[in-house]
Amino acid sequence: FVNFDPDCMPFEAFVGDLDHDGSEDFAVGAPGADTGGVGAGRGTVFSGADRSVLFHKDGLTAGSRLGESVDGVGDVDRDGVDDFLAGAPGDDEALVSSGANGATLFHLAPGASVEFGTSVAGIGFADPDAWPDFAVGATGGTGLRVFSGRTGLVLWSDATAARDLGGLGDIDGDGHGDLVAGDYSHNGFGGRAVLFSGLTGAVIRQHAGDRTFQDQLGKGASALGDVDGDGVGDYGYGVPCICFASHRAEVRS
Numbered sequence: 001f002v003n004f005d006p007d008c009m010p011f012e013a014f015v016g017d018l019d020h021d022g023s024e025d026f027a028v029g030a031p032g033a034d035t036g037g038v039g040a041g042r043g044t045v046f047s048g049a050d051r052s053v054l055f056h057k058d059g060l061t062a063g064s065r066l067g068e069s070v071d072g073v074g075d076v077d078r079d080g081v082d083d084f085l086a087g088a089p090g091d092d093e094a095l096v097s098s099g100a101n102g103a104t105l106f107h108l109a110p111g112a113s114v115e116f117g118t119s120v121a122g123i124g125f126a127d128p129d130a131w132p133d134f135a136v137g138a139t140g141g142t143g144l145r146v147f148s149g150r151t152g153l154v155l156w157s158d159a160t161a162a163r164d165l166g167g168l169g170d171i172d173g174d175g176h177g178d179l180v181a182g183d184y185s186h187n188g189f190g191g192r193a194v195l196f197s198g199l200t201g202a203v204i205r206q207h208a209g210d211r212t213f214q215d216q217l218g219k220g221a222s223a224l225g226d227v228d229g230d231g232v233g234d235y236g237y238g239v240p241c242i243c244f245a246s247h248r249a250e251v252r253s
Contacts, residue, residue, distance in 0.1 A: 015045065015072035016082030018099040023048035025099075027084050029067020037062030043070055043086040043095075045102070055102035057086070057095065065090040065117075071167075073122035074132030076149040077105055085134050087117025094120055094136045096152070106152035114140030121223075123167035124177030126198035127155055133198065135179055137162025144181055146198060156201035160194055161186065166223035169233040172197055172204050180235045182221025184209075191217035193237045207237075207252070214242035217250075228253055 040059030059066035119137035143161035190211035209217025
């Protein structure tokens, strides 16, 4: 196992077998790390085989909180090694980094968002090209953007706040990766979780919580893989509910 500093509030994600040793490696984000400045944050990639550090990246400025969100994105630069994405919402930015050496592939800072980089997700092939794509969420303004893994440009965007994100694979049968976005603060903290087409940005379906009881539905929304074995990705989210009466987690097909 790996010990983490609890003051750094680690966030983790599997990122693929970066060192080609047969074990899946993982990234850990520590947004409270101070190496690059107070609260600059740090993202560290560990070997899945022996937990040794493969490389790390520090936030660019104090308060950037790099690593508040992390995820694998597939092989964006087509070098045979999967890459990863980390959000830095304190600076309204996200970094796509090479899984081979940690070099920055894309520095994403489109503006017109609040806390851009709050959530990130690799979503597979959203458009028809051969490069895997990815999504970045924010808490306000333009809340969700899907980016091309080939160019780093925005494929589509939506005003839906995305405090949590997950790449689902192809759930609508169009051959392209889709995603789930959760915003527990929506509609007076009733909350919601929205499934989007990765190709068009169209809403596939959504789930809404009860504003009266402040359900906060959508907390921690994420992809869960194919739980029920039907060949389609499943997803889940929390419903922590401020009323203290109906705390629950929902897993959906």
